[in-house]
Amino acid sequence: xxxxxxxxxxxxxxxxxxxxxxxxxxxxxxxxxxxxxxxxxxxxxxxxxxxxxxxxxxxxxxxxxxxxxxxxxxxxxxxxxxxxxxxxxxxxxxxxxxxxxxxxxxxxxxxxxxxxxxxxxxxxxxx
Amino acid sequence: xxxxxxxxxxxxxxxxxxxxxxxxxxxxxxxxxxxxxxxxxxxxxxxxxxxxxxxxxxxxxxxxxxxxxxxxxxxxxxxxxxxxxxxxxxxxxxxxxxxxxxxxxxxxxxxxxxxxxxxxxxxxxxx
DNA sequence: ATGATTTTGCAAACCATTCGCAAATTAGGG
DNA sequence: CCCTAATTTGCGAATGGTTTGCAAAATCAT
Ligand SMILES: [Mn+2]
Ligand SMILES: [Mn+2]
Ligand SMILES: [Zn+2]
Ligand SMILES: [Zn+2]
Numbered sequence: 001x002x003x004x005x006x007x008x009x010x011x012x013x014x015x016x017x018x019x020x021x022x023x024x025x026x027x028x029x030x031x032x033x034x035x036x037x038x039x040x041x042x043x044x045x046x047x048x049x050x051x052x053x054x055x056x057x058x059x060x061x062x063x064x065x066x067x068x069x070x071x072x073x074x075x076x077x078x079x080x081x082x083x084x085x086x087x088x089x090x091x092x093x094x095x096x097x098x099x100x101x102x103x104x105x106x107x108x109x110x111x112x113x114x115x116x117x118x119x120x121x122x123x124x125x126x127x
Numbered sequence: 128x129x130x131x132x133x134x135x136x137x138x139x140x141x142x143x144x145x146x147x148x149x150x151x152x153x154x155x156x157x158x159x160x161x162x163x164x165x166x167x168x169x170x171x172x173x174x175x176x177x178x179x180x181x182x183x184x185x186x187x188x189x190x191x192x193x194x195x196x197x198x199x200x201x202x203x204x205x206x207x208x209x210x211x212x213x214x215x216x217x218x219x220x221x222x223x224x225x226x227x228x229x230x231x232x233x234x235x236x237x238x239x240x241x242x243x244x245x246x247x248x249x250x251x252x253x254x
Numbered sequence: 255a256t257g258a259t260t261t262t263g264c265a266a267a268c269c270a271t272t273c274g275c276a277a278a279t280t281a282g283g284g
Numbered sequence: 285c286c287c288t289a290a291t292t293t294g295c296g297a298a299t300g301g302t303t304t305g306c307a308a309a310a311t312c313a314t
Contacts, residue, residue, distance in 0.1 A: 002290085002291075003280095003291070005279080005290085005291055005292065006280085007279070007280070007291090007292065007293085008279090009292080009293070010292090025270090026270085026271080027270080039294095040293090040294095041294045041295075042271095042294090043271090043272085043273090043293075043295080044293060044294075046271065046272075047272095047292085062189045062193070066189065066193075066270080066302085067270070068270085068271085081235065083237075090235050090237065092227075092235075096226055096227050099223055100219075100223050100246070103222075103223075104208060104219065104246060104248070108208065108217050108219075108251060109250070109251025109254065110210075110217065110246070110249070110250055111248045111249045111254060112208075112246055113211065113247055113248040113249065114246075114248065115244065115245065115246045115247065116243075116244065117243065117244045117245075118242065118243045118244075119227070119239055119241075119242045120239075120240055120241040120242065121231070121237055121238045121239040121240040121241065122238045123235070123236070123237055124236025124237060127236065127238060129259085130259070130260070130311090132259085132260055132311050133311085133312095134261065134262085134310070134311070135310085136261080136262070137261090152301090153301085153302080154301080166263095167262090167263095168264075169263090169302095170262075170264080170303085171261080171262060173301095173302065173303075174261085174262090174303095193270090193271085195301085195302085
């Protein structure tokens, strides 16, 4: 398999995601890096985001304008609560799904294989 | 307010969605219409889909390749179970969310305002 | 029917994302 | 360190879904 080099641009992109803890587009990350005088090309931002998403270190999401956005994330199955005010993303453990799976199977004959959930509202800090 | 004309192209796009009952992209709808010798321009397909989504008669979703897809849908709040085999979309009523809302509030101080869920699996017919 | 209003089709513009490739960077052995 | 091979970067060009401007066609109210 091909080796993965630990490079400065990759670390800088990753650092932005770890610091911000909210969904960011490639363009936004690029802008943030430029402000801090870290000149990483937009192409490299895109490539690094694909890499992080592939390794499961970041989670992707398409925002309402159709742009791909990413947030730092760990592999385990869970869901996200996104603050409408500050954008912060909090992990939400996945329980409550077993009952839904049962309801789906008995009510529609549907065999549940996977699911996605997202929550929106106001975080504790913003209230 | 501006009037909404009931036109042939719009009815044809809408009819495809009502018949198929699965998520379709503008290009797919355009192709289906061409096969049935209904020559509606791709632009009009896009415009009609925006219209239907705006009126709540269709629900939009961005597929894994980044393309916007639409399915016929009614206004009431509910969720979708999508068959991985035939693509059919079934409406799923929304219960199970109250408990999640409570858990979010007590566990994170998060005030839940909205949520989205999607289910994937195998429908009764395909099993 | 007639005229005002809205919609259509077409091509061009848009814009986020991807790609090709030469130059720059990294890793690792000597 | 030094050298080389492997990988990554940056740039500009290409891609492809979606939007838009505008003249011609269709729809609606009178
Ligand atoms: Mn997460
Ligand atoms: Mn529906
Ligand atoms: Zn907040
Ligand atoms: Zn099916």
